[in-house]
Every structure is written in C-alpha cells, then in structure tokens.
Amino acid sequence: MVVVRRFLRFVFVMAALVGVMSASLVVIGPQVVELVGAHRSDHERISLKPLAERSLIFDSYGNLQGTMTNSADPQNRSQVPLDEIPETVRESVIAQEDASFYEHTGVNVRAILRAVDANLESGDVSQGGSTITQQVIKNSLVGDEESFSRKLREAFLAVELEKQMSKDEILERYLNSVYFGGGAYGVQAAAEYYFHKDAGELDWAEGAMLAALIRAPSEYDPFKNPELALRRRSLVFRRLVETGKLTEEEAAFSEGFPLPTEPNPPLPPYDYFVEEVKQQLLADPRFGLGSTTEARSRAVFEGGIRVYTTYDPQLQAKAIQARQETLPRSDDGATFPVDNPRTGEETFGTQAIASVEPSTGAVRVLVGGPGFDRWQFNLATKSPGRQPGSTMKTFTLATLFEGDGADGVEHVPSDTASGSRCTFRFPGERELYTLSGSSGYTTITRLTQASSNCGFMRLSQVAGIENVALMATRLGIRSTMYDRDADGEPTQPPWNLTLGTKEVTPLDMAAAYSVFANDGLRMEPYLVERIEDRNGRVIYQHRPDPERIVSTQTARLVTEVLAANVTGGTGRNARISSGQPAAGKTGTTNDSTDVWFVGYTPQLATAVWMGAPEGSISLARAGLGGATGGRYPAATWGRYYSLIMEDVPTVEFREPETTRRGRSVGRIPYESGGSGSGRGGRTTTPRRPSGGTTTTTTAPDDGDGDGGGGDGETPDTTAPATTAPATTAAPAQPDFSP
Numbered sequence: 081m082v083v084v085r086r087f088l089r090f091v092f093v094m095a096a097l098v099g100v101m102s103a104s105l106v107v108i109g110p111q112v113v114e115l116v117g118a119h120r121s122d123h124e125r126i127s128l129k130p131l132a133e134r135s136l137i138f139d140s141y142g143n144l145q146g147t148m149t150n151s152a153d154p155q156n157r158s159q160v161p162l163d164e165i166p167e168t169v170r171e172s173v174i175a176q177e178d179a180s181f182y183e184h185t186g187v188n189v190r191a192i193l194r195a196v197d198a199n200l201e202s203g204d205v206s207q208g209g210s211t212i213t214q215q216v217i218k219n220s221l222v223g224d225e226e227s228f229s230r231k232l233r234e235a236f237l238a239v240e241l242e243k244q245m246s247k248d249e250i251l252e253r254y255l256n257s258v259y260f261g262g263g264a265y266g267v268q269a270a271a272e273y274y275f276h277k278d279a280g281e282l283d284w285a286e287g288a289m290l291a292a293l294i295r296a297p298s299e300y301d302p303f304k305n306p307e308l309a310l311r312r313r314s315l316v317f318r319r320l321v322e323t324g325k326l327t328e329e330e331a332a333f334s335e336g337f338p339l340p341t342e343p344n345p346p347l348p349p350y351d352y353f354v355e356e357v358k359q360q361l362l363a364d365p366r367f368g369l370g371s372t373t374e375a376r377s378r379a380v381f382e383g384g385i386r387v388y389t390t391y392d393p394q395l396q397a398k399a400i401q402a403r404q405e406t407l408p409r410s411d412d413g414a415t416f417p418v419d420n421p422r423t424g425e426e427t428f429g430t431q432a433i434a435s436v437e438p439s440t441g442a443v444r445v446l447v448g449g450p451g452f453d454r455w456q457f458n459l460a461t462k463s464p465g466r467q468p469g470s471t472m473k474t475f476t477l478a479t480l481f482e483g484d485g486a487d488g489v490e491h492v493p494s495d496t497a498s499g500s501r502c503t504f505r506f507p508g509e510r511e512l513y514t515l516s517g518s519s520g521y522t523t524i525t526r527l528t529q530a531s532s533n534c535g536f537m538r539l540s541q542v543a544g545i546e547n548v549a550l551m552a553t554r555l556g557i558r559s560t561m562y563d564r565d566a567d568g569e570p571t572q573p574p575w576n577l578t579l580g581t582k583e584v585t586p587l588d589m590a591a592a593y594s595v596f597a598n599d600g601l602r603m604e605p606y607l608v609e610r611i612e613d614r615n616g617r618v619i620y621q622h623r624p625d626p627e628r629i630v631s632t633q634t635a636r637l638v639t640e641v642l643a644a645n646v647t648g649g650t651g652r653n654a655r656i657s658s659g660q661p662a663a664g665k666t667g668t669t670n671d672s673t674d675v676w677f678v679g680y681t682p683q684l685a686t687a688v689w690m691g692a693p694e695g696s697i698s699l700a701r702a703g704l705g706g707a708t709g710g711r712y713p714a715a716t717w718g719r720y721y722s723l724i725m726e727d728v729p730t731v732e733f734r735e736p737e738t739t740r741r742g743r744s745v746g747r748i749p750y751e752s753g754g755s756g757s758g759r760g761g762r763t764t765t766p767r768r769p770s771g772g773t774t775t776t777t778t779a780p781d782d783g784d785g786d787g788g789g790g791d792g793e794t795p796d797t798t799a800p801a802t803t804a805p806a807t808t809a810a811p812a813q814p815d816f817s818p
Contacts, residue, residue, distance in 0.1 A: 126240050128220045131257055133157045133384030133614055134269070134346065137354050139391040140444075140609070146349035148358060149263075150381040156273070156346050157265035159384070159614065162252040164280050168287035169267055173255065175319040176291040178212040182247055186213045186238035212254050213238040219257055260290055261297025262343055269346075274302070276344045284326065285337035288316040302339040309339055352448030352458050353391045357607050361387065367611060367620045384614030389607050390442035395724060399433045399445050399686075402720035407431060407690075408704055408712060414450035418692045418702040427694045429702050431716060432459035434587040435686040438594035440624060441603030443587065444684070455693055464559050465585035466674045466689060467696075469667030469709060470531045472580035474593065474678075475552045477528065477641060479543040480745075481634040484551065486544035487746065493525040493641050494742025497542075499535035505752040506575045512752060513575065523742060525641050529649030531666060533579060540578035541749045549573040554629050555592035556602060559584050575750075580667055586687040589678045594685035596642070596663070599734065600635035601626045636736035639663045643733060646679065653714035654679055657722040660730050664717065666709035671698035677713035681721065682731045688713040688720075 132155045137146040149156055162170075174181050180188050188211050210218070217237045222230055241250065260270035267290060271279040275286050282290070292312040293300050302309040317331040326334070349358050361380050365371055369379035379385060404413030407430075415428040428450065435445035448458035459466075483490035499519025503512050517534030519527055527535035540548055549561035561582050562570035574581050591605040603626055611620040630638075642663035645651045650666040654677055664679020673696040678687040690713050691699070699707035 126221075126237060126244060128216070128253065131155075131157060131159060131253075131266075132382035133159055135380055135383060135385045135387065137349060137357055137387045137389060139389060139393050140442075141393070142388070143393065144347060145389070145391060145393075146351065146354040146358075147346035148349055148381055149346070154263055155265045155382070156263045156269045157256065157384075158268040159256045159266060160268045160279055162248050162255070165252075165255055165267055166280055166282055166287070168282050168284045169255070169279065169290060170251065170287075171323075171325045172284070172287040172291035172316055172320060173294070174212070174251075175323045175325060176316045177215070177294060178210075179319070179323050181212050181251065184211060184213075186240075186242040187211060187235045210234075211238065213241055213250050216250055216254050216257070217241060220253075258294055259297060260293050261301055262345065272346070273344055274340045283337070284320075284330070284334040285313075288313050288320070288334065289339065291316045303341070303343055306339050313339075350452045352452055352460065353389070353396070353443075353446040353607070355452065355456070356446060356448075356458060356461055357387060357389055357391075360607060361611075367608065369611070369619075385619075386612040386614075386616075388609045388611070390437075390444060390609055391446075391607070392444040395435060395684075396445045396447065398723040399435065399447050399720050402716050402723060403431050403433065403447065406712065406716040406719050408707075409702065412450075414454075416702055416704075418697055418699070420692070420694060420697055421701065422695070427692055427697070429690065429692045429697075429699065430455075430459075431688060431690045431713065432586050433686060433688050433716075433720070434460040434585075434590045435684055436587070436590045436594045436605050438597035438603070438680065438682070438685055441591070441594070441605045442609075443605050443607050445686070446587070449693060457693065459689065459693060460586045460687075463585060464583040465588070466583055466691060467580050467669045468584045468589060468676055468678075469580040469669045469674060470533075470536075471589060471665045471667035471676045471678045471687075471709070472552070472582075472584075473528065473531070473536045473578050474596075474638065474642065474665050475555065475557075476536055476540045476543050476548050476578045477524070477638050478555070478596070478630055478634060479547050479551045480524070480539060481637045482551070482630045484547050485542055486547060486749070487542055489745075491524065491542075491745060492739040492742060493637055494523050494739070495745050496521060496523055496742055497527065497535055497538050497745045497748075499527050499530065499532035502534040502537055503752045504537065504541070504575065504750045506750050509575075524745075525644050528641050528665070529645050531650050536578045537576065538748045538751065539745065541575075541751070542745050545573045545575060545577055548577055551630075552592065554602075555595050556605070557584055557588050557592055559588070580669060586689045589676075589687040590685045593664075593678050593680050593687070595629050596635045596638045597680040597682055597685050598635070599632045600628060600630040602629045633736055636734055637739070639733050640736055642679070650708075650710040651677065651679065651714050653710055654718040654721070656681075656718060656725050658725045658728075658730065660721070660725045660728070661733055662718075662721060663733065664714070666714055668708045668710075669696075672700060672704070672707040673698055675699065675707050675709040675711075675713055677709050677717045679717055681725070682733060683728070684721075684724070686717060686720065688717045690716075 132150065134156050135148040136144055137148065139145050147156065178188070180190070214234050217234050218224055221237060222234050256266040259265050262273045264270040264273040267279040270290050271277055271282055274289065275282065289302065289309070292309065292315070299305065300309045300312045314335065317326065317335060320326040321328055321331050349355055358380065361367055361369060362373070362376050365376070369385070370376040407413060407416060409416040415430050418427050418429045420427045430450045431447070432449060433445060433447035434443070436443055446458070446460045448460045449455040479485050480491040485491070498521045499517045501516050503514045505512055515534050515537060517532055519530045519532040519535055524539065527539070552561055559582065560570060561573045561577060563572060563574055565571050587605065595602045603624060606622055608620065609622050610618055613619050642665055643661055646654050646662045646664055651664045654662055654664050656662050660681055662679055662681050664677055667676035667678070674689065674691045676687065676689050680686070
C-alpha cells in the first residue's frame with residue numbers, strides 16, 4: 081500500500097510539473113506578457129474590496145427585528161476582529177486549511193505535496209493545497225476558474241498580498257469572508273446559524289465543525305448529512321492533534337460533543353414595521369445612505385448598517401391581542417370572511433392599527449393587516465388609504481376653534497348650530513345637495529357626540545372647505561384633500577370633505593390627532609431613531625423639530641370635545657378600564673365599507689381602521705350589517721388601551737382656559753331654505769360624484785353610522801365632563817415607553 085501511495089504521489093507531482101511546463105510553453109508570447117504585466121500592475125495597487133455585510137434592524141429596546149441582505153446574492157455576514165475569534169476556531173481552521181500559514185510567504189509547495197499524501201491515505205479530500213492567502217485572493221479577486229493563468233495569477237497575488245498585509249490581517253479577512261453554508265459568510269454568521277451563539281463562545285467541537293465545512297459546506301452539512309459531517313469533523317481533530325494544538329485525550333473529549341440539530345437562519349424583514357423601515361431607507365436620501373437608489377441599496381443590503389427604530393414590540397403585541405379579542409366573526413383573530421360582490425368569491429376583512437407618541441412623533445406600532453405573510457400591502461401606511469368617515473370632522477373643529485374659518489371667529493364648543501335636515505346649493509353645481517338630520521339646534525360638543533352630518537356640513541361651510549382641507553394638511557394628512565379635473569389637476573376640496581370622502585391612512589390620522597394630545601405642537605412621525613455604520617459610527621440621528629400647528633387653547637378645546645365623545649357620545653366603547661381619560665372620534669363610511677376610531681391619551685395617539693383590503697366592500701356582506709366605528713374599532717381601541725394602561729399611572733388632559741359663552745355660529749353659507757327637522761332614511765356618507773356635479777342626496781343624521789352610539793343607544797346629552805387641573809399634565813415621555 082505504501083508503494084502504491086508513493087507511486088501515485090510521484091505520478092501526481094510529475095503530472096503537475098509537466099502541466100506547468102506545458103502551460104508555460106503555450107502562453108509564451110503575448111499571454112506571458114499579459115500575465116507578467118498583470119502582476120506588475122497589481123504590484124503597487126492590490127487592494128481588497130470591503131466585504132458585503134448584512135444590515136440589522138432593531139426595536140426601541142435594542143432587540144433584533146430583522147436582517148437585510150441582497151436577495152440576488154444574500155451574504156449573511158457580520159465581521160468580527162481577529163481578537164474576538166477564539167483559539168478554538170482559529171486553530172481548527174489553520175490546522176485544516178493551512179498548517180504552515182504563519183511560516184510561508186503566500187504559496188506553500190510542501191503543503192501541496194502533503195495534501196496529496198493525506199488525501200490518498202484518507203480516500204477523501206482531507207486537506208487542500210491552497211494556502212489561506214491564496215484562498216483570500218481567489219475569493220476576493222481572481223475567482224475559481226480552473227485554468228493555469230488563473231492559478232499563476234493567484235500565486236503572484238498571494239505573494240504580493242503577504243507583503244502588504246500582516247498574517248493576522250489576512251487571517252481575519254479569511255475568517256470573515258469564507259462561506260460556511262446556510263447562507264452564512266464568516267465565522268460570526270456561521271456561529272449564529274449552526275450553534276445559536278456568538279463566535280466568541282465557540283468551543284473546540286464547534287470550531288472543528290466550522291473548519292470541516294469550508295471545503296464542501298453542502299456535502300458536510302450537519303443537518304442534512306450528519307454521518308459525513310462527523311467523519312469530516314474527526315479529520316479536523318486529527319489535524320489538531322498532529323499539529324500539537326490538542327492532545328489525544330482533549331480531541332477524544334471534544335469528539336463526544338454532538339452535532340447541531342436545528343439551524344438558526346437570520347430573521348428576515350417580514351413584518352409591516354420592519355418592511356416600512358426598509359422601504360424608507362431605500363427611498364429617502366435624508367438618512368445619509370447615498371444620493372442614488374443604487375448607493376442606498378448597497379448601503380442597506382451590503383453595508384452592514386445598524387438601524388435603531390421606534391418600534392415597541394410590547395405595544396404591538398397588545399394591539400394584536402386587542403384585535404384578536406374584539407374582531408367579530410374571526411377564527412384566527414386577524415380576519416373575518418367577507419363576500420366580494422365583484423368576483424363572487426369570499427375574501428376577508430381585517431383591522432389596521434397605527435400608534436404615534438405625541439410628545440416625540442415616534443411611531444410605536446404598525447399593524448398593517450392580518451400578517452405580512454398573508455397580505456404584504458401595509459394598510460396602515462400605504463397611500464391612498466381609505467375614506468375616514470366622520471373622523472375627518474375633528475379637522476373642522478380645529479379650524480373653527482383656531483379662528484381660521486371663513487368668518488374669522490374663534491368659535492368655542494358651546495357655540496350652537498342646527499343638526500336637522502339640510503339642503504345646500506353649491507357654486508358650480510347643477511343640483512341641490514340634501515341630507516337628513518335629527519339633532520336639532522344644539523352645541524358643537526353635542527353635534528360631535530351625535531356625529532351629526534348636517535351639523536358638520538353646516539359647520540364646515542362656516543369654517544370654509546378650503547380652510548378645513550388646509551388644516552388637515554397642516555396636521556399631517558399627506559393624501560390630497562382636493563378633487564381633480566379630467567386632466568388630473570386639483571380643483572377644490574369636495575363640499576362634503578368633513579364627512580370623510582377623501583382617502584387617508586391610519587398612520588396619518590394617528591399623527592394628526594397626536595397634535596391635539598401634544599397641545600398643538602406637531603412632531604413629525606418617524607420610524608428611525610438612528611443609524612450606525614458597520615464600525616459603530618452614527619451616520620444618522622433623528623432630531624425633533626416641533627412645529628406649532630394650532631394654539632394650545634385650540635388643542636385643549638378639541639380634546640375637551642373629543643373626550644366628551646368618549647364618555648357620552650359615539651365613542652363610548654373606547655373607554656379605558658383603568659379610568660385613564662381618552663379622547664377620540666368614530667367614523668363609518670357608506671354601507672359600512674370602512675369603519676374607524678381615532679383617539680388619544682396624553683401618552684399615545686392611535687387610529688384603528690376596519691374593512692376589506694381588496695376594496696370598498698360593505699361589511700354587511702360579512703354578516704356585520706350594524707358595523708360602525710363606534711361598535712368595532714372603538715372596542716378594539718378601548719381594549720388595546722386598557723391593556724397598555726393597566727399598570728400606568730393615570731394622566732389627565734390639561735384644561736383649556738375659560739371660554740366666552742356660546743352663541744350661534746351665524747349664517748350658513750350656501751344653505752338653501754334654512755334648517756329642516758325631518759328624519760331621513762338609512763345611514764349613508766354621501767360621496768362627491770365625478771364630473772364636478774352633485775346629486776340630491778338624502779341621508780340621515782350621523783352619516784358615519786355612529787349616531788346611536790354604535791350600539792343602539794342614544795348619545796348622552798349631559799354636559800361634557802370637566803377635566804382635571806393643569807397641574808396633572810402629561811409627562812414629556814410616556815411611562816410605558818422604553
């Protein structure tokens with residue numbers, strides 16, 4: 081057997097020599113010049129490109145929420161310095177791949193010959209002939225083409241690299257670049273994938289397993305081929321003993337450790353919040369990741385950045401829990417069946433939830449749908465959104481109280497208007513616009529509690545539709561509040577804008593309402609707190625830039641009215657079990673296609689939307705003929721806040737200053753024939769017809785469908801509850817935030 085092995089070794093060496101000499105003769109002339117020229121050209125400028133490195137997204141507590149890699153070439157890599165890679169890994173890899181690493185100058189002919197002997201003896205590829213330096217060159221510069229010119233170039237560059245980098249630098253580069261299988265590049269990612277731990281914690285058995293994988297990660301995969309993996313690991317232990325790094329006893333002891341049995345792949349960004357962050361990073365140059373789409377893509381997927389977000393997983397979990405406990409006719413806590421009249425097939429309804437911290441603008445929760453695996457379109461953030469129904473009436477209140485209305489009067493909650501039947505003749509419209517109503521002549525607060533459509537149609541004309549649209553935009557509604565002509569150009573807001581006929585997103589609504597919770601200061605909603613590069617240097621830090629949108633008095637008056645709506649109006653299902661005061665408004669559109677509740681406490685503002693993601697489908701087709709914002713979204717909102725406020729001290733809203741006595745809002749622009757008192761038919765939110773005309777529309781009061789409190793009860797007609805003294809104002813930061 082020894083004779084045969086020596087003969088085969090002789091044949092191999094002679095074949096190699098003949099091959100080298102033959103190839104040398106073939107490349108005489110221009111190719112030799114090319115090779116030498118390439119070597120000379122690389123002599124002074126050889127450099128290794130930075131390694132692609134995964135980027136990570138963290139929540140507000142510092143917990144990992146997602147890993148971002150290039151889908152075309154997903155390199156799950158996290159670089160670690162050599163002094164953080166333990167001896168167990170370094171010595172195992174050196175023993176297996178290049179035992180003379182610290183002795184040769186880049187190329188080791190003796191190692192090639194030893195590899196032949198070892199491989200013949202073992203009947204396997206137990207050792208390779210390339211040095212670690214050559215492997216670095218191959219992986220980084222010349223590729224793995226099987227040709228003499230490539231091998232010669234690899235050898236040239238390996239020698240040159242050893243002149244330009246220290247041994248430790250080369251080894252560090254190798255251990256961070258080599259592929260270990262399972263998408264893991266480098267020892268850190270491999271340690272996580274195979275052993276669920278950091279590279280610095282790996283023992284001899286684990287280090288030997290990683291070294292065993294390098295030559296053929298798929299073949300020696302311990303999860304798929306455990307027997308081959310064990311045999312391969314044993315070869316590494318043998319090399320460790322032969323090189324004097326382990327004794328026979330130590331190797332035998334480590335051999336007794338089992339192989340890993342369960343992989344730990346990186347957490348993909350399959351979540352509404354994380355996906356939203358990723359899309360913002362790719363689209364927005366303000367994060368400092370590059371001025372072009374290509375540059376930002378490289379930074380996000382290969383730059384190794386660390387993104388720290390505002391996401392609060394504890395609040396998110398409670399929002400989902402609240403949805404699970406309150407969503408009607410749901411088997412999974414996330415959806416309910418709905419018949420789609422356009423296709424005749426069954427689809428589903430769900431809820432979307434967005435929460436914003438008023439004092440900072442931090443977006444804490446995004447429940448974008450039933451689950452990112454089922455529905456990836458983020459219903460909480462993506463434009464154009466859905467019709468908000470009567471939740472839009474709050475912007476009419478703000479316009480009136482701020483004195484930004486067409487009459488220039490700073491109105492107060494005790495001012496009065498009629499909520500009875502109304503008819504309008506709008507400029508440029510051929511037909512009358514008529515709604516039914518039953519609220520009678522009463523205060524703005526009580527019109528809000530009853531969600532009176534006629535009342536708010538009158539109030540919005542007093543305020544001026546353009547002014548209401550401007551207020552919505554200033555508060556943070558990013559979708560257009562204007563109708564468009566046949567050429568797509570904006571014309572004017574619809575006359576019934578206050579009834580919620582223009583689409584909005586839940587995130588925008590939560591952010592807009594948060595201004596009232598923050599005493600009229602708008603904090604731009606944001607998801608990214610800071611970004612660090614791969615070396616820990618901060619390259620982006622969110623800076624708050626508060627903007628005064630309405631006066632403190634206006635914000636507190638709006639809060640007073642909306643708090644009365646929760647205690648004695650259509651929003652009673654949103655009451656919080658701990659007694660924490662809340663303010664909010666319900667909304668329900670035509671045929672209950674979209675139902676809403678948007679509200680806030682001093683600590684948090686939240687919008688809850690419910691409907692069918694596939695389009696405007698009546699929830700009556702889900703067996704929810706009585707679906708209103710006050711019935712379902714308000715109940716979800718109330719349960720959510722009861723969960724998060726359970727152990728949080730009560731914080732009262734600040735009181736507004738004393739106002740003048742109430743009086744009539746005065747003449748109503750464009751109203752035809754004065755106030756009526758008749759009752760109308762079924763609940764509806766009129767839509768502005770296309771083509772620039774309106775039709776005569778008959779609809780009852782409470783077009784958001786919440787007029788009876790959403791539960792068959794009439795609104796409480798007692799005066800709004802008084803609020804606590806200003807000395808119990810909201811703190812700068814919520815008590816439940818990280």
